[in-house]
Amino acid sequence: MKQFSLLVFIDDDYPTNRYHEIICQESGLCKDLKFFDMPDDALDYFQRESTKPGFRMPDLFFVDMNMPRYNGFQLLEKLADILPVSQTRAVMLTTSDIPGDRVKARDYPQIVGFSVKPLSEEMLRSFL
């Protein structure tokens, strides 16, 4: 069965992260999961780990659009300084589907999708 080997969630809302964790685990579609409540923690982590041997590039980043200090786009820009854009695939998570956001997302080649929270098993499957 096809699986994600590593999914990374960057969302400042802990209950949402926890819920997504449960959905991922129950779906059996994900091997490893990594959650960050703080955008800076995620950036620090990849800054530190990306140079180490054996670093695994995540299959997908799920990035919340609204976080303190950064919005989703700004976080992707910071991440682009650390990880090669061509290998980064990101899904933007939002609570409200705002047309302007989708238009802006076209400027970011690493964005492969937009999802209104919460994630469901079907949504996960669609990104496989």
Place this chain on the structure above:
Amino acid sequence: MSAPNYTRYQQYYLWAIAITAGLILANQVVIQHYLAQKRDDARLINISGRQRMLSQRISALAHSYVIQPSSFTKKELDRQVHEWEQMHASLASGALSQGLISDLPEVQQSLQQMDFQVSMASDLLKTLEDLEVQQLHELQLNQQTFLLGMDQVVLDIERASDSRLTRIMIVEVLLAILALIVLALEFTFIFRRIIRALTQQNRALEHSNQMLEQYAYASSHQFKEPIQNILNYTGLLRRSTSKRQTEEQLAFVDFIEEGAEQIKQKTEAILQLSLIQSADLRLQSLDCATLIHEVAELYQQRLSRLGGSLTINPMKAKLEVDEERFKELWDRLISNALKFIGEDQQPEIEITGHSDGEHFIFSIRDNGIGIAPQLQGEIFGMFKQLHPRHYFTGEGVGLTLSKAIVEKHQGKLWLESHPGRGSVFYVKLPMK
């Protein structure tokens, strides 16, 4: 920001208008008074000229009578002399003018001096039959003196009239300067102040409007996440432990879920409303009939299941609309037409459109339960529902959002309806 004091502005305005009107009136009074005097002066000059002419005529008539007496010449001469005397008396008494001219001492004096000439001429002419050449000569000399006197009178009147004109011109210039000063003062102390205050209030209103929009957007956006969390976890709660839960506990979870779902939808509605109001429309010239057909297509399955029908009459409607919002509008209107249908009734919906030259007017008619006239104003209000929740689904936002979309397009949305006889909703959009 002080509270707007409209009463004070009104007073200011009234004062400004009253002062300006007062100036105009004063100006008119001066001008009219002067014009009336000028008319009197002109009449006096005219009469004086006529008196001179009469005296010459009398002289000539007397001459011709002495040379060749005729009853016609005599009668004519008497008439002229009579008129001449009368006019002189009127002039001298000042009865012909209300002005000051005939009261001028020099004019009075000249006229009095001429009394002698007039009575002398009159006396001479009474004994016309006995007049001799010598007396004719005297009469002529007398007339000569009279002419000179009248010349002086006319000259005096003209001089006085001219000096009055000069005075009026000065008064007019002063009045104009006063009017300009008053206008400048009104502008400085009244109009500029009002403009400044109104501009400030306008800015404050715009700001508070923006704040409200932002507030609606931000708060609804912020509410969504926690509400979604409640829903996420009630879902998990029901699933994971249902075996160990009593029916009552499950019912409680249902209530929590239902409440959260309502908040979620209402929050979404507030968010949508603020987005409709604040975001700019992406206007394109589109065939609206095609867009309505596209939306109607989504309802075909449901309609055939219910055994109902939806007719869209042919229309030529190429209008400047935002495609997404326009389709949303018709989605909401059709959904609304389908929703309020009596039990066991088959929905029949008819959509029409026509142009009145300036606007395009769409209508959507249903055979639903209708709305009493006294309740029609309420249905466009946010979260307004005329029926208990369990009776018809929805959050009472469809028509609010529809109205907002139509108004954002500079249009108008209204309805005609009677209970039991269905409703017709009208959408009027500018054609530009």
